[in-house]
Amino acid sequence: MNILIIGAGRIGQAFKYMCEKQATSVALFDVDQSKNPDQRPLTETVPTANVIFLCIHSFAVRGVLNEIAPMLQSDAVVISLAKGIERATLKTTDEVIVECLSPTQPWGIIIGPMLAEEILCGQGSSGVFVGNSPTNYEQLSSLISSHDLRLEYSTDTHGVALAGVLKNIYALSLGIADGLGWGANRKGWLVTRAIREMREILPLLGGEAITADGPAGLGDLIATGTSPHSRNRGTGEKIVTSGEINPLSEGYISLMSLVALLGDTRIKNFEILNALIDIVEHKKDAREIFERLI
Numbered sequence: 001m002n003i004l005i006i007g008a009g010r011i012g013q014a015f016k017y018m019c020e021k022q023a024t025s026v027a028l029f030d031v032d033q034s035k036n037p038d039q040r041p042l043t044e045t046v047p048t049a050n051v052i053f054l055c056i057h058s059f060a061v062r063g064v065l066n067e068i069a070p071m072l073q074s075d076a077v078v079i080s081l082a083k084g085i086e087r088a089t090l091k092t093t094d095e096v097i098v099e100c101l102s103p104t105q106p107w108g109i110i111i112g113p114m115l116a117e118e119i120l121c122g123q124g125s126s127g128v129f130v131g132n133s134p135t136n137y138e139q140l141s142s143l144i145s146s147h148d149l150r151l152e153y154s155t156d157t158h159g160v161a162l163a164g165v166l167k168n169i170y171a172l173s174l175g176i177a178d179g180l181g182w183g184a185n186r187k188g189w190l191v192t193r194a195i196r197e198m199r200e201i202l203p204l205l206g207g208e209a210i211t212a213d214g215p216a217g218l219g220d221l222i223a224t225g226t227s228p229h230s231r232n233r234g235t236g237e238k239i240v241t242s243g244e245i246n247p248l249s250e251g252y253i254s255l256m257s258l259v260a261l262l263g264d265t266r267i268k269n270f271e272i273l274n275a276l277i278d279i280v281e282h283k284k285d286a287r288e289i290f291e292r293l294i
Contacts, residue, residue: 001143003027004045006064007055008035010116010229011081015053017120018148046071051079051143058084058250061093065100077106077136081114083164084250085257094130094161108136110151111164112215113223115230119148126150128216130157152215159207163216166201167224168232168251169258170194173272174225175236176279176286186294187226190272193293194221197270205261239279240286255280 003019005012008030019026027045028036046052046068056064061082072078078101082093091099097107112127119125129137129151137153144151154160173194177187198212198221211217224230235249245252255276259267267273275293278284 001025001051002049003143004029004049004052005055006030006042006052006068008032008039009055011114012053012055014114014116014119014125015055015081018144019053021145021148022143042068043071047073049073049076051077051139054078054080054082056082057248057253058082058093059086059253062086062096062100065097069101069105072101072105074104075106077108077131077139079108079110079131079136079140081110083111083161083168083254085165085254085261087253087257090257090261092158092161092165094157106133106136107131108140109157109161109164110140111160111220113219114149115223115227117229122148124148124150126152126215126219128152128154128160128211128214130154130160154211154214154216156208156211158205159202159211160216162202162205162207163198163211163214164220165250165254165258166198166212167217167221168249169255169276170198170221170251170272171225171230171232172236172239172249172251172255172276172280174221175230175233175238176240176276176290177236178233179237179240180287180290182290189294191218191221191225194272197272201258201262201270204266245280252280 001024003026005015005028008028016028029039030036080093108131110127110129114125195218199209203209225233232249232251235246238244275289278289279286
């Protein structure tokens with residue numbers, strides 16, 4: 001089994017760690033060659049890869065897929081871990097994949113609480129797999145030990161992709177709560193409200209409400225919204241403490257794209273989402289906005 005991981009960041013390294021235990025060969029590639037100086041070019045690794053993991057930002061998915069698509073083996077499985085909305089098209093990762101790959105090319109998406117630092121420490125992770133064939137899920141389950149990644153299968157392909165977007169956005173709110181010094185009681189209340197909004201948003205955009213309750217929704221929100229390693233949580237906190245916004249935060253990147261997808265009429269129904277818009281986009285005072293929320 002030949003594995004190729006595109007993206008040598010934290011999650012790419014974590015998947016390398018998991019795959020090396022059972023795969024024959026694991027190659028790592030990054031556009032920033034300084035992250036992996038001995039890497040081979042994609043023209044050499046893509047044609048021989050059986051499974052390709054895209055551990056990259058959502059805004060890079062289309063470009064990478066367009067580059068590798070002509071080189072793929074017909075039965076190679078392309079699996080994306082990206083969670084976002086493409087700004088130019090307002091399409092989620094599943095929709096971008098369908099546009100870029102051949103209709104017969106196997107593909108999948110994994111979304112869930114998969115903090116790289118914990119995986120690399122042997123603490124394990126979990127996720128939901130969606131894609132164009134259950135066989136892909138079975139192949140992946142045999143490749144990665146359930147001790148490292150407890151994987152579930154879902155038929156709600158678009159809903160799982162959307163849940164990955166939503167949890168990043170709502171993780172910003174938990175970071176803001178940290179920046180404001182909120183305790184566990186108030187943050188517990190905030191999580192329940194966030195999940196309620198996620199459950200209402202998913203059906204509006206073509207997903208299933210129940211997906212918000214699983215690893216791709218609630219599970220990932222808790223991990224991303226509470227971990228000191230989370231870029232989205234950290235971005236929310238820094239908005240309060242320093243006014244800085246990390247431009248690579250997928251929650252920040254996706255916020256206004258989600259607003260565009262929902263439209264002005266529907267967006268009014270979601271208090272936390274509106275609070276985030278006021279704070280992130282309109283630069284209003286976070287403490288005043290969140291006190292109004294509670």
